[in-house]
Amino acid sequence: MALLLVPAVEFLISARGFASYRYAPPDAERVPAVAPPAHAPDKPTVAVVVGNAGANVADALVPYDLLASTGRFNVYTVAPERRPVPLLGGLDLLPDLDFAQLSRRLGGKAPDVTVVPELPSDEDADRRVVAWLRDTASRGLVLGVCTGARLVAEAGLLDGREATSHWYRLSGLEDAHPAVRWRRGVRYVDAGKVITTGGLLSSVDGTLRVIERLAGEDTAAAAARTAGWTRYSPGAPAHMPESRISPSDAIVHVLNLGYRSRSSRVGVVLTDGVGELELASAFSPFAEVKAVRTVAIASTPTVRSRHGLTFVPRVRLADAGDGIDRLMVPGTAAATAADPAIAVAARRAGVPLEYPHRQPGFAFDPVLDSMARTLDRPTARWTRKILEYRDAGPAPAGPRWPWAPTLRLSLLALAGVAALFIVSLFVRLIRTGSLRRKAGGSPGTAREGVSPRPAEEHP
Structure with a gap:
């Protein structure tokens, strides 16, 4: 126990610190005076969702870059509210539009494509995004990236369909959403109205599939070359071994x-x-x-x-x-x-x-x-x-x-053992001193070499 106690405390402190850092809110709520991007009515519109509590930096930015690089789409980052939100790792993004602004821009229609990245679990943000996915985004093509599949499933858009997600989170998703036919070991699953991808950089393949469907294989191949992605597999997901820890x-x-x-x-x-x-x-x-x-x-x-x-x-x-x-x-x-x-x-x-x-x-x-x-x-x-x-x-x-x-862990473990030794030694010294005091100074006890005084006799 002494060997493990100090390292365990340090681990818990570090884990809590990193959890609070990952999606730490922006320092200020000030909205920079930046106008939303222009809109081209003749192009399909893609909405990359970022919640009020933030989004995974790779899940959001990688599909955004691939789609925007083609020049064939209006690509916007959207959120329930237009204010700075944290992307994983401390990068604060000002969304292009909020949900209401996007609706006005599209005349009440749904975006042609909605990209749903991993969003940190937040009850209010989840509720608003899920409602928007169910009521609005479901009328277009939805791309669920990594554990963004959680929100797509909560919106009911995956029930009865095949889907995938990050291998590290699939077991939890299987338990939470048994109506979905979850698949492992695939980079993406194209289920018609919904495409879901594996973790993080599997989003490259899923996004290229979206580009294939809306703009053709040549455009998708050009986007892959621009990104330096050499693993493009036209028409079908590339092979991916099933991962385990x-x-x-x-x-x-x-x-x-x-x-x-x-x-x-x-x-x-x-x-x-x-x-x-x-x-x-x-x-x-x-x-x-x-x-x-x-x-x-x-x-x-x-x-x-x-x-x-x-x-x-x-x-x-x-x-x-x-x-x-x-x-x-x-x-x-x-x-x-x-x-x-x-x-x-x-x-x-x-x-x-x-x-x-x-x-x-x-x-x-x-x-x-x-x-x-x-x-x-x-x-x-x-x-x-x-x-x-x-x-x-x-x-x-x-x-x-x-x-x-590794060295830090070892030193912390040794510190726990050393602390136990010092405490044990201190307790032993205290007990030894107490016993000596009892032996030398308790009332009614004889000291070595001294006879007890006889009791006085009374007539």
Whole structure:
């Protein structure tokens, strides 16, 4: 018990801290004065839902980028209310429209496609999104990404249909929604009016399927090339092995969640024109495996992405430094024309500066390689598994094991044993001293070498 008590307390504190960080609300409720994007009536409209409590950064931004890159759709992020909401990992997004604004823009019609990412469980936000899905989005095509299938199922849109979701959450969904015919080991399931995908980067395949259906295979293939996605499988989902948690996965997960330094942070510098998929690659890997906290930094109050999304940073570049281990600047454009002010901020803070997207390719590849180098290879492998992204290339450089959290766990366990030893010794000393006092000073007891006085005689 002594061996486990201190590590268990530390694990619970760290786990609670990370849970509160993942979708921490924006610092301010101020709505930036940003006009909604223009609308082209001749194009199909796609609504990417983000709830009032936020959304998964990869589930929302990856489909958005793929669809917007085609130029064939109106693509909007929408929420019950138009105010900044947190994306997983500390990236605050101002939705393009609220539900009412979207309805007015479409003349009361449903969007042609609705993308439902994972949303953090929030009773009020869930209720409003589920009602909108059931009453409005159900009249168009619905794409449920990862555990966004939870809300699609709660809206009753999956009853009697085949569907899939993230392998890590499928058992819970099977118990909660037995009327759905859940499938494992597939990247997406096309059930006609509803398409559901596996976890996170399986959304690439599901989104390309949407593009196929609405704009044709050539457009989908072009979107895959633009994203650097080499696994495009026209007309059918690519093969995906069924995943399970191995013992090493569980150990790595526990070490990262409970025993990495809670003060370790990666500052992600936002720049105008950054790709949405590039942004997702900088936040999602670290947040999904709960290894390192990320924080959005910028030199301006708002940042506009490549296709017009508005992001609100939490830290100004001039204030970056305390608690930041390194600065990462996502985006090909940022790497091509580096801002000198970012280099100055890195030197002032005394931290490394990294531009992961200097080379063309899929945006997640260099970030995952960087994770292996700066953290360790098992953590990077576990991240790929969570992302449903396998790489057949050579193993990246990096430590072979998460030694730092392992050492921390060991020291905490030894601290528990040491504390037990000290307490036991203290208790033993107290007991020994008490016994000696009783032996030497109790009333009516004889001391060694001294005879008791005889009682006085009375006549």
